[in-house]
Amino acid sequence: MFTDFFYILRQNKVPVSLVEWMTLMEALAKGHIKNLDEFYFLARAILVKSEAYYDQYDIAFQQYFQGVEAPEEITEQVLDWLKDPLSRLFLSEEEQAKFESMDFDELIKELEKRLEEQTGQHDGGGHWIGRGGTSPFGHSGYHPAGIRIGGQPGGRHAVQIAQERRFKNYRSDLTLDVRQIGMALKKLRQLRRTGLEDELDLEGTIKATAKNAGDLDFIWQRSRKNTVKLLLLMDVGGSMEPFAMLCSQLFSAAHSSTHFKDFQYYYFHNCIYDYLYKDVEREDAISTVHLLHTLEPDYKLLLVGDARMGPWELTERYGAINYYERNEIPGILWLKRIRDHFSHCVWLNPDDPRFWIHATVQMIGKLFPMYSLTLGGLEEAVGKLVVAK
Amino acid sequence: MKKDNFAQFSGSEDYVTSEPIRNAVNVSIALGRPLLIRGEAGTGKTLLAHSIARGLEKKLTIWNVKSTTKAQEGLYVYDTVQRLNDSRFGDKDVGDIKQYIKLGKLGQAFIAPEQVVLLIDEVDKADIEFPNDLLNELDEMSFYIPETNETISAIHRPITVITSNAEKELPDAFLRRCIFHYIEFPTPELMEEIVRVHFPDIKDNLISEALKTFYSLRKVDDFRKKPSTSELLDWIRALIAGGIPHEDIAKQVPFVGTLLKKENDYDFFVRNFATRRW
Ligand SMILES: Nc1ncnc2c1ncn2[C@@H]1O[C@H](COP(=O)(O)OP(=O)(O)OP(=O)(O)O)[C@@H](O)[C@H]1O
Ligand SMILES: [Mg+2]
Numbered sequence: 001m002f003t004d005f006f007y008i009l010r011q012n013k014v015p016v017s018l019v020e021w022m023t024l025m026e027a028l029a030k031g032h033i034k035n036l037d038e039f040y041f042l043a044r045a046i047l048v049k050s051e052a053y054y055d056q057y058d059i060a061f062q063q064y065f066q067g068v069e070a071p072e073e074i075t076e077q078v079l080d081w082l083k084d085p086l087s088r089l090f091l092s093e094e095e096q097a098k099f100e101s102m103d104f105d106e107l108i109k110e111l112e113k114r115l116e117e118q119t120g121q122h123d124g125g126g127h128w129i130g131r132g133g134t135s136p137f138g139h140s141g142y143h144p145a146g147i148r149i150g151g152q153p154g155g156r157h158a159v160q161i162a163q164e165r166r167f168k169n170y171r172s173d174l175t176l177d178v179r180q181i182g183m184a185l186k187k188l189r190q191l192r193r194t195g196l197e198d199e200l201d202l203e204g205t206i207k208a209t210a211k212n213a214g215d216l217d218f219i220w221q222r223s224r225k226n227t228v229k230l231l232l233l234m235d236v237g238g239s240m241e242p243f244a245m246l247c248s249q250l251f252s253a254a255h256s257s258t259h260f261k262d263f264q265y266y267y268f269h270n271c272i273y274d275y276l277y278k279d280v281e282r283e284d285a286i287s288t289v290h291l292l293h294t295l296e297p298d299y300k301l302l303l304v305g306d307a308r309m310g311p312w313e314l315t316e317r318y319g320a321i322n323y324y325e326r327n328e329i330p331g332i333l334w335l336k337r338i339r340d341h342f343s344h345c346v347w348l349n350p351d352d353p354r355f356w357i358h359a360t361v362q363m364i365g366k367l368f369p370m371y372s373l374t375l376g377g378l379e380e381a382v383g384k385l386v387v388a389k
Numbered sequence: 390m391k392k393d394n395f396a397q398f399s400g401s402e403d404y405v406t407s408e409p410i411r412n413a414v415n416v417s418i419a420l421g422r423p424l425l426i427r428g429e430a431g432t433g434k435t436l437l438a439h440s441i442a443r444g445l446e447k448k449l450t451i452w453n454v455k456s457t458t459k460a461q462e463g464l465y466v467y468d469t470v471q472r473l474n475d476s477r478f479g480d481k482d483v484g485d486i487k488q489y490i491k492l493g494k495l496g497q498a499f500i501a502p503e504q505v506v507l508l509i510d511e512v513d514k515a516d517i518e519f520p521n522d523l524l525n526e527l528d529e530m531s532f533y534i535p536e537t538n539e540t541i542s543a544i545h546r547p548i549t550v551i552t553s554n555a556e557k558e559l560p561d562a563f564l565r566r567c568i569f570h571y572i573e574f575p576t577p578e579l580m581e582e583i584v585r586v587h588f589p590d591i592k593d594n595l596i597s598e599a600l601k602t603f604y605s606l607r608k609v610d611d612f613r614k615k616p617s618t619s620e621l622l623d624w625i626r627a628l629i630a631g632g633i634p635h636e637d638i639a640k641q642v643p644f645v646g647t648l649l650k651k652e653n654d655y656d657f658f659v660r661n662f663a664t665r666r667w
Contacts, residue, residue, distance in 0.1 A: 019565045023420060032416050041409040042416050049564040051427065051571035166573075183555055206469050216473060256613035 005064045009047065012056040012063075016047045036065070040161060054167035061162040181253035184378045188228050188259065188300060188385055197222050230254060231295060231342070232265040233272065235305030236280050238321070243350035246373060247304055250348075254302075264295070270309040270321050271331035272338065288334065292341050300385045301338070301345040303368060307361040308351065314360050332363060339367050346381040348373045397445075404433065404440035405582050410570060414441060417568040423509075423527055423549035425564070428572030431617025433583075434552040437572075438508035441548065448505045450547070452494035458515045460522030463495035464532050465541075486536050495526060496541055504545035513555035520563040528566060575618065577604055587622055594635040599625055602639050606648060612657065616648040623647045 009016045024046045033039050040061060048057050197220040204219030211217070232254055234247055254263060266276035266286065276291060278284040312319040314331045327334075339345050347368035349356065356365065364370070369384055371377035398414045400406040414437075417424035426434045442449035452463055468489045476483045492500065498507040512520055526532045527549065531542035551567070553559065575583060577600050584596055603624070607615050616624075627644040637643065642662070649655045 015561075017561075017565050023422070027416055027420060030419060032419050038412055041412050045409075045413040045416060045568045045570050049425070049567065049569045054571065186555070200470075202469065206473075209473060214473075214476065216477070252613075 005060070008060045008064050009057065012060040014048060014053045014056045014060060020047050020049075051167060055165055058162040058165050058167065065162075181250050181375075181378060182257055184375065184382055185230075185254055185257050186259050187379070187382050188230065228260050229262040229296070229299045230260045230264070231299040231301045232263070233276065233301065233303045234265065234267050235270060235303075235307075236267045236282070237269050239270075239306050239308055240350075243306070243373070246350050250304065250373070262299075264299070266291070268305075270305070271313050272334050273320050273325055273327040273329070273331055274334075275325070288338070292338065295341075297341055297343050299342055301342040302381070302385070303345065303347045304373065305347070305349065306351040307347065307349055307364040307370070308355070308358050309360050311359050314363060332367075335364065335367055344385045345369075346371060346384050348377065348381055398441050399444060401440040401444040403443075403586060404436055405579065405586060406437075406440070407579075410437065410572070413568055413570040418548050420568070421546050423551050423567045425551045425553065425559070425567040425569045426572060427553050427555075427569070429574050429617065430554055430614075431619045431621075432572040432574055433618065434554075434572060435508070435510055438506060438510075438550040438552070441550065442506040445506070445548075447548070448501065448503070449508060450494055450498045450501070450505050451508045451510060454509060454511050454514045454519070456514050456516075458519065460515075460519050460526075461493075463493040463509075463523065464526060465490050465492050465496050465534055467491075467536050487539075490534060490537055492541070495523070496532070498547040499530065499532075499541050499543040501547070502544065505547050507547040507549045509549065509551045511553065512551050512559070513553040517560075521560050524560075524563055524566070580618070580621070583618065584622065584625060588625060588629065591625070591629070592635070595628065595633075595638070596625075598635040598638040599628060602642060603648070606642075606658075612649065612654045613651045614649075614654060620648045620650065 006016060006021055024043055027033055027042060027046060033042050044054070044057055048054060199221050201219040201221040204221070205217065208217040208219050209215065232251065234251070236244070236247070240247065251265065254260075254265070257263070266278060267280055267282060268276055269282060272288060274288055275285040276288055278286060309321065310319075313321055314335075316330055317328055318326055319330060320327045345368050347364060347370045349361070349370050350373040351361075353372050355361070356370070361370075369381075371381040371384075398411055398418065400411060414424060426437060428434055438451075439449060441447075467486075468491060472483050472486070472489045475481045481488070494509075495507070498505050530546050531540055533540045580600060580603075581596060584600075585591065588596075599621070603616060603621050606612075609615075624644060624647045627647050628638065631643060633643050642648075642658075645658055646655055649658055
């Protein structure tokens with residue numbers, strides 16, 4: 001039954017709601033979809049609301065339409081659905097609202113009930129499919145003069161398109177790219193009223209003027225500006241090498257984001273001691289103490305590192321991996337100092353959480369809320385940064 | 390069952406469309422649902438709305454959303470300050486509140502005597518609340534003005550196109566009501582067609598060299614802003630105007646400033662160009 005497609009989409013974690021499903025039914029019933037190729041794109045446009053789910057949609061589509069490749073068969077299949085009275089279900093707004101609030105199993109029961117009631121009531125489903133010339137979409141290949149048709153690969157069918165899985169890289173659960181990181185970071189922005197009082201407060205003016213018996217009394221307010229300041233501290237080199245790409249993406253995203261009032265970044269290796277570095281090569285140093293003096297506590301601190309090191313690097317005087325650093329204060333105390341200075345800190349760990357049982361990861365995890373450097377983790381981390389510590 | 394009659398968008402001369410886009414546009418028109426278009430900068434989101442308007446010979450109403458835009462402004466504003474001013478110094482009848490109600494873009498689209506294409510450009514620029522605040526109005530295609538006790542209802546449901554380059558900024562309830570299409574960044578083949586729309590007489594060598602360099606620059610992750618279609622078109626315009634031989638394009642990347650508009654990116658390019666770290 002066609003509703004299986006709905007189940008399969010859901011199984012593949014595409015968040016399809018009933019409102020959208022009903023919209024698809026409406027489109028089918030109104031005859032806007034005449035073959036499987038159109039169905040592929042239109043169902044996607046109606047059911048899927050983010051390119052991040054396009055790949056799961058492709059998988060679901062293949063699963064449901066397996067083996068259906070020849071256009072003739074497709075027509076048959078489409079015909080079959082159209083005979084399905086479900087597709088004729090027009091719901092009133094109230095009904096739709098009801099469906100929306102119903103749980104899924106209940107809904108399926110309800111639909112099946114209606115299905116039984118309506119069996120045998122179809123009136124020539126073929127009426128509005130495959131009618132060639134009268135289709136609102138026209139024949140493929142026929143384009144009225146003066147119209148540009150872009151490089152849409154011709155001659156391939158929906159299932160083949162789905163098989164290509166071109167949207168794999170857009171999935172948010174598997175990959176993370178600069179754009180996605182940027183989107184996640186954007187949620188850090190907080191609009192606050194700051195600066196000079198140079199914006200007319202209309203409401204206030206009206207109230208004040210009314211109070212003033214009609215004599216104009218202008219009330220001004222500060223305008224809203226983004227006030228978020230971000231500090232990014234990144235572990236580079238050594239065990240972080242495999243994650244260099246990921247970290248550079250995080251960096252690019254933060255760097256190119258226009259959503260911060262200020263963005264500063266420094267590097268370290270394994271742990272932070274007396275100095276942080278302005279460059280990946282760690283040649284241009286800046287004193288950690290100086291940094292803590294100059295950066296206000298309201299900088300949101302994002303630390304990135306795998307937090308894996310020799311325990312002595314964290315707990316011992318002169319424990320730094322670079323012996324010449326000769327740190328008088330153990331790394332863990334430096335980290336604690338940093339944590340205590342900033343009101344919002346998180347640690348992003350690119351390593352697989354299965355390895356977080358490592359001793360130093362555990363210790364650092366006690367100091368900073370630790371999240372994995374995936375889209376989900378980043379979103380959680382950002383969530384943590386916008387609320388209080 | 391009869392097919393509804395509805396406007397059919399099939400493209401326009403100055404815009405390269407694809408089958409999926411046209412279908413998405415048509416189904417959104419047919420079902421009367423807003424069309425949400427997402428895609429990287431320069432993928433032609435804004436231009437699509439223009440193309441729909443031109444293709445269907447309808448007027449285009451553009452609501453450019455900015456970070457300070459409030460949903461209310463799209464409906465109407467009540468110019469109380471003007472009224473107050475008139476009450477003190479003017480000779481108008483300030484009792485007639487109607488004259489102080491100024492319809493916003495949405496309001497204008499609703500009362501237009503003919504169906505218009507309404508472009509709500511860059512919704513993601515505004516506060517997260519913005520789309521939520523418009524949910525009802527877009528759904529019911531009407532709103533109420535308490536000051537004048539008037540309800541503005543759409544005479545014709547506008548064909549609504551909403552663009553965004555952001556992900557996940559839009560509330561679910563809003564998304565559920567939209568038809569969605571993601572425009573991918575054009576492949577080199579599609580880009581060639583787009584370039585040819587703008588430069589019909591361009592030489593084959595020039596276009597292929599320019600595209601090669603353009604796409605290799607787009608691979609550099611360190612840029613704050615990757616060059617997009619608009620920059621490419623500007624660059625090609627400069628290359629043509631400068632009479633640059635195609636052999637020099639990859640070697641020298643002339644006028645690179647038109648491709649890399651941010652100073653940092655330009656500096657980065659200049660610093661790393663010799664060694665070609667990409
Ligand atoms: N499919 C296309 N056909 C013809 N020209 C195109 C196409 N896509 C993009 N362009 C050209 O690219 C430029 C950018 O297009 P447009 O402004 O519509 O992009 P956009 O997606 O709205 O970008 P932004 O996110 O920056 O607003 C325009 O100059 C337009 O002429
Ligand atoms: Mg635009």
